[in-house]
Amino acid sequence: MDTIFAPATPPGKSGVAVVRVSGPRAHEVVRALAGDVPEPRRASLRRLRDRSGAVIDEALVLVFAPGGSFTGEPSAEFQLHGSPAVVARMRRVLLEEQGLRLAEPGEFTRRALENERLDIAQVEGLADLIEAETELQRRLALRVFSGEMRQRVESWRERLIRAMALVEAVIDFADEEVPEDVSEEVTALLEDVRAELTREIEGVRAAERLREGFEVAILGRPNAGKSTLLNRLAGREAALTSEIAGTTRDVIEVRIDLDGLPVTFLDTAGLRETDDVVEAMGVRRALERARAADLRIFLQVEDEVFPELRPGDIVVAAKADLRDSREGVSGLTGEGVDRLLDEVKEKLGRIASLPVTATRERHRQAMQAAVAGIDRAVEEVRQGEARLEIAGEELRAVVASLSGLVGYIDVEHVLDEIFSRFCLGK
Numbered sequence: 001m002d003t004i005f006a007p008a009t010p011p012g013k014s015g016v017a018v019v020r021v022s023g024p025r026a027h028e029v030v031r032a033l034a035g036d037v038p039e040p041r042r043a044s045l046r047r048l049r050d051r052s053g054a055v056i057d058e059a060l061v062l063v064f065a066p067g068g069s070f071t072g073e074p075s076a077e078f079q080l081h082g083s084p085a086v087v088a089r090m091r092r093v094l095l096e097e098q099g100l101r102l103a104e105p106g107e108f109t110r111r112a113l114e115n116e117r118l119d120i121a122q123v124e125g126l127a128d129l130i131e132a133e134t135e136l137q138r139r140l141a142l143r144v145f146s147g148e149m150r151q152r153v154e155s156w157r158e159r160l161i162r163a164m165a166l167v168e169a170v171i172d173f174a175d176e177e178v179p180e181d182v183s184e185e186v187t188a189l190l191e192d193v194r195a196e197l198t199r200e201i202e203g204v205r206a207a208e209r210l211r212e213g214f215e216v217a218i219l220g221r222p223n224a225g226k227s228t229l230l231n232r233l234a235g236r237e238a239a240l241t242s243e244i245a246g247t248t249r250d251v252i253e254v255r256i257d258l259d260g261l262p263v264t265f266l267d268t269a270g271l272r273e274t275d276d277v278v279e280a281m282g283v284r285r286a287l288e289r290a291r292a293a294d295l296r297i298f299l300q301v302e303d304e305v306f307p308e309l310r311p312g313d314i315v316v317a318a319k320a321d322l323r324d325s326r327e328g329v330s331g332l333t334g335e336g337v338d339r340l341l342d343e344v345k346e347k348l349g350r351i352a353s354l355p356v357t358a359t360r361e362r363h364r365q366a367m368q369a370a371v372a373g374i375d376r377a378v379e380e381v382r383q384g385e386a387r388l389e390i391a392g393e394e395l396r397a398v399v400a401s402l403s404g405l406v407g408y409i410d411v412e413h414v415l416d417e418i419f420s421r422f423c424l425g426k
């Protein structure tokens, strides 16, 4: 096993820069640079020297014993002054004098996985945690990272294995006395697990939205004030506005942290019939994006109706400042904007608050497969004793599919996907 290293802090100037080392030679390298190996887990100030005896930096050195490190290997950290020159010097010494290899993105985490410090769902959670930009993203990622998926899988497994044991008891003791009808208990156990899986599956979409961001499209006639409203929400001139109808042609996106909800507002071309080819393309694109959006805000100028309206959409009167009633929203003055945002938060928050642990398409597929397997098993049990053997096999496959959610083995393709986007030094 190679001993690897990588800066764990981003490049550039900073107060402190951390260089991480992990692998069998980690402590030996610390001794070579620091003169001794400090007591594990105790940050110790040392003067680091290269082979010629020249000082590299005065740094805190932190070593971890194999049983007590993030990776599960002997490891160490050099907490250096955050200077690009110091980090560069350190890098050369570790590469050229100590013969270490620069870690690939995510390689420390991969080793933690291989040493069973983390399961694959936790690795996914960790990836999301590092990517998290809003409060709700942070909370969701932390829940996944904390190992909640493994607890749930364990609880499903227990019940499935109990169901399998009941089924197998009937098969094994076919001519003897066994609890005569197990089908009721088996079915009850399976229905229970099935209901929980279904809830998880329903939550995946919400979790995906939370990870990737919600899309809220602003729609309405030309000149309704869509771009002006977007600019108000963005707090900057993200979109061109003018009194000329048909100003916006392409979709303009503005990403906002709405009290923890990651939201991308979309400004789109005004909806109307038009002979202008380019504007017509814009209208088509607006409708496409609006269809895929999680929520749509229709800015209403008069009392026009919107054929695209879906249940849950928001219709709000435009240019409130020009109305006697002052109802609606004004991008120009900001009137009604807070009220509108509260409504958006309320609607998206409802989607986001589901207590899920399944957050990815991979999870959805495994759970969907499990539900299908449970359905087949229930059907076999219903057919009577002759079919119990098949039911047992179905359940074994269900357990395998769910175990894969938190597996340590056979996870290469999952890892490749995750680590392709991982930070160096993680």
Ligand SMILES: Nc1nc2c(c(=O)[nH]1)N(C=O)[C@@H](CNc1ccc(C(=O)N[C@@H](CCC(=O)O)C(=O)O)cc1)CN2
Residues within 6 Å of the ligand: 018, 064, 067, 068, 069, 070, 077, 117
């Ligand atoms: N300086 C520094 N800060 C850091 C990290 C780090 O590696 N270095 N982390 C890295 O990502 C996170 C902390 N994560 C860690 C996770 C596990 C262990 C660890 O030693 N685990 C052992 C022992 C646990 C214990 O004694 O309680 C284990 O799991 O066996 C250390 C750090 C966040 N902050």
Ligand SMILES: Nc1nc2c(ncn2[C@@H]2O[C@H](COP(=O)(O)OP(=O)(O)OP(=O)(O)O)[C@@H](O)[C@H]2O)c(=O)[nH]1
Residues within 6 Å of the ligand: 220, 221, 222, 223, 224, 225, 226, 227, 228, 229, 240, 241, 242, 243, 244, 245, 246, 247, 248, 249, 268, 269, 270, 271, 318, 319, 320, 321, 322, 329, 330, 331, 332, 333
């Ligand atoms: N009084 C008032 N004028 C507004 C308001 N919002 C926009 N306007 C004006 O209405 C005109 C059109 O505004 P835009 O924001 O460009 O409208 P739009 O809906 O994006 O227009 P298109 O991109 O052409 O579809 C501009 O002259 C704006 O200054 C508002 O809330 N109150």
Ligand SMILES: [K+]
Residues within 6 Å of the ligand: 222, 223, 241, 242, 243, 244, 245, 246, 247, 248
């Ligand atoms: K306009």
